[in-house]
Amino acid sequence: MSDALPTESAKTRQMVVNGTTVPFADATVHLMSPAMRYGLNVFEGLRGYWNDDERQLYIFRLQEHLERFDQSIRLLRFKAEFRMDAIADATLGLLRADNHRANCHIRTTAYLDGIGEHHVTGPVSWMVYAGPRPRGKKVESGIAAHVSTWRRMSDNALPPRIKCGANYANARLARFQAQIDGYDDAIMLNDEGKVGEGPGACIFIVRKNKLITPSVTSGILESITRDTILTLAQDRGISIEERAVDRTELYASDEAFFAGSAAEVLPIISIDRLPVGSGAVGPVTSLLQKDYFDAVEGRGNLEKSWLTPVWNT
Ligand SMILES: Cc1ncc(COP(=O)(O)O)c(C=O)c1O
Structure with a gap:
């Protein structure tokens, strides 16, 4: 069950980091950040589904994912300065900017940025990525x-x-x-x-x-x-x-x-x-x-x- 990102196509994409759209290669974090050293991040994985009859891409249960994201941020005592509305807007903006008209998988992560130990509360950065993720091969056979x-x-x-x-x-x-x-x-x-x-x-x-x-x-x-x-x-x-x-x-x-x-x-x-x-x-x-x-x-x-x-x- 390999869940590797399709790296080559990912490289051509954009991401949103703290509200700014940046090329994939520029979405980086410092090696000394708590996110990197202690795995201090919270995330959501959502899917977007393309409905060909309606020529529409639907994000499934975006609101509920953002509510859980917010809860994870609070429970892990991250002091986030951003609101969930900004994440929702960024997600829609990214999908539109990248012209997503096929099924996709969306990653939303908030992480302890900067340089600090595991007990710091910030700065908290966030990012959104969207890219292809095929349906699991055994979804029919089990x-x-x-x-x-x-x-x-x-x-x-x-x-x-x-x-x-x-x-x-x-x-x-x-x-x-x-x-x-x-x-x-x-x-x-x-x-x-x-x-x-x-x-x-x-x-x-x-x-x-x-x-x-x-x-x-x-x-x-x-x-x-x-x-x-x-x-x-x-x-x-x-x-x-x-x-x-x-x-x-x-x-x-x-x-x-x-x-x-x-x-x-x-x-x-x-x-x-x-x-x-x-x-x-x-x-x-x-x-x-x-x-x-x-x-x-x-x-x-x-x-x-x-x-x-x-x-x-
Ligand atoms: C450990 C674990 N349990 C359950 C789930 C299913 O959660 P959800 O239906 O919200 O994607 C996931 C998927 O993210 C998971 O990683």
Whole structure:
């Protein structure tokens, strides 16, 4: 599961740094900055979806991403001088300036700039990048996951609720272990040994026609896709449980999938080499995946309050 940026095309792009549009090569940070030395940054990853019928690019749940971004900034005690409106404007401005008329992935990061130790509160800089990011190759066929021996950090140590770069050292350990051991990705248990999330996505299982996902107090990121899936499932009349999930429920599940802005809806067809259900992508997963793609791409009669249009049509 390589998530490398397409470097050559990235180099031709522009970025917004502290409200100014600059060439990709000029978007740099000092080696002595707390962002660099301690990984002191918070970020969001969003997707833009191109709707060809409407000739429109939609940013999916921009408002909710910015609310979480703001929360991460506050919880990590960054003293930011900017407002979320400026980030929203910069995001739209960048997509327009770069003439984005295809699916894209947007990175929004706030970081401790300047030169300082890990306890400084500023200066806080921010940047926005947008570039291509293809859909995962296994989004249709599904992936093989395992339960990692690496635990997700607890809310009392390095809270997953804060979407900060440093948290991804933990995610990295789990993903590498999974891949070295021959799996596509990892499922991480939380500090209490209950199911937490993946290195870069939240997790759902289906058991006996119920859609089950760890509660937001399970030491996980408050995923926006998780909220989206729960809403879509509710609209379908699927019964939902948000609660602590045992490890063995993973093995006993009929279906399982990861969900996240980057991962989208990614079926899990085996866990620790045990087939999930029949070992094929299940009906609830397929239905919710279809609903998710319809929602993000602004198709059908779904209401569009989650979508921010980029172009004035
Ligand atoms: C650790 C982790 N959990 C869950 C998610 C899913 O969050 P969201 O749906 O807000 O993208 C992500 C994706 O960013 C993540 O990195």
